[in-house]
Each structure stands twice: as structure tokens, then as C-alpha cells.
Amino acid sequence: MASIASSSSLSKGFLLHSLTPQLNSRGRRKIFRPNFVRIMPTRSCLDDTSSLLQAAKYTVDTYVKSGMVVGLGSGHASGMAIQHLGRQLRHGNLKDIVGIPMSVASASEAAKAGIPMDTYQSSSQIDFAFDDADGVEEGTFVSIIGRRKLQSEESIIQEKSILNDANKLVFIIEENQYKGHLEGSIPVLIQSLNWLAIAEEIDDMFLGDAEVWRRSSIGQVDPLGGDFPLVTKEGHNVLDVIFTSPIPNLAEVAKILDNIDGVVDHGVISKIPCTVVIASPNGLNVLDKLTADIVG
Secondary structure (H helix, E strand, C coil), X not given: CXXXXXXXXXXXXXXXXXCCCCECCCCCECXXXXXXXXXXXXXXXXXXXXXXXXXXXXXXXXXXXXXXXXXXXXXXXXXXXXXXHHHHHHCCCCCCCEEEECCHHHHHHHHHHCCCECCCCCCCCCCEEEEXXXXXXXXXXCEECCCCCCCCCCCHHHHHHHHHHCCCEEEEEXXXXXXXXXXXXXXXXXXXXXXXXHHHHHHXXXXXXXXXXXXXXXXXXCCCCCXXXXXXXXXXXXXXXXXXXXXCCHHXXXXXXXXXXXXXEECEECCCCEEEEEEECCEEEEEEECXXXXXX
């Protein structure tokens, strides 16, 4: 597998346009249609703050209610939302909030903001969660998370579990992160034992449009993960499947990854219902998606 063997020969990837179309039970092709119930443009009223900060404040002020258990996301926008949530608690506008952090960074931010916290359990009742997304696919709301640098005690699995368990989910993003065909990498968690064979299979499945690199914990980026490859708290390696062309169907990519032996999880998430708060220089766009795509 050339793309794993050396950094100078990363030429393999995958041929997405040759994938077989998904069919329903009657043999008809699934038709993916946007299913938004609301598009609400709003204008920022504070010229001296960023639109992303306004999106973070809007998310907290609109969706967080006293007494909630709140999943606290990771990233720049989530950090600002955590800070604003802490201020609302200190000012008495919100009470009895418990935060469930998705990362070490969000836990640190919540501690500084004075937000009471609890650890995530599979039985946790999460009323609401917000998070950054690396990208959200236009129309489907299928999203990518996990491109940020992970610490060894962290895992995409916990972040994804909190998002899926939340009764309501909001992604806070900038307008360039909401696209019909997303670009860049998808993080993939794999079993550490025989990791190279798993990486080779992923590379073969995605031949033509992606490169496969094992993520390192420290040091320079290296196709093999360098001298210190990242190992998550569950003992998994992380591969970054780096797409060299836009991804026409993110859900199909997730389906392929799910069917590869040795793949534990990945950074593709499809959570319905879902809301996306999009920050732009002209204000905010708030998009809701309440049901899955219609099957034709």
C-alpha cells in the first residue's frame, strides 16, 4: 500500500463516483432531499464581536434551560459557548446546569467558567448538546468531527456518543463549513493490533481520491504515525483518511467504513433531529432538520 509505506508515494485513495447507488426495498434509488423546517436569518447587534461569538451566545440563550444536563463540545465556537454559559450561571439567568464535557479542553474551559460537571456514562440523560463540526453536508446534515488534535486520554467515541445521546443537538459552524460536497479528512478509529493491514484495506477500498495516514501523538506528521503514534484511551489508533477531491456522498463513505473489519468508529455523524447555527459576516442562519431524508 503505497500511501502507507512512504510520504513520497501517497497517491492511492478511493473512487467514490463508482460506488453503487443505495436502493430501497422496492429497488428504487434513494433520493436525498433537504428537509429543513426553518431558515432564520438574524443580524448581529454587536459590531465589536465576531459572528461566531454571536452564534455561540445565541445557541446558549435559545436552547439551554435551567435544570438541563448539557453536553459541552470542543472547538473555538464551543469554547465561547461554554464561557457564555458560565456567565449566565454566575448572573443567575440559568440555574442547576450540569455539564458533560466531550474533551479535556472543554472540561478545562467549563472548570474555568464555573460550570458544575459530571462524567459521561452510557446511561447518562443528556438534554442538550452543542459542538463544533469540521464540516456539515448541505441538505443531509451529515457531519464530520474529530479533526482536532486529540490527547491520549480522549476519544472520538465519547464525543460521538454524547452527541447521539442528546435529546437535542446543535452544531455551531461558519458558513464555509456548510457545503454540498465536503473536503478534507475523516478520522477513523481502528484496532491497534494489525493496524497496517486495516489501513491497507481502507486504502484499497478508497482507491483514487484519498490518502491514509496514521495520526501521531507528538512530533512531525508522518504516514506511519512517527515514533509516537496516537493511542486513544480505549487503546485504538487513529487514521486520517485525507480526501484529495470533494466527497459527493458522506453517508456512503460512512457505510463503507462501517463494513471494514478492524474499524471501531469514525468521525462521521448523522444525528436527526439536528440544528445548525451558521455564523457569517451578515449575521446568523439557523437551520433545523427534523426527519431523515425521504426515500423515493
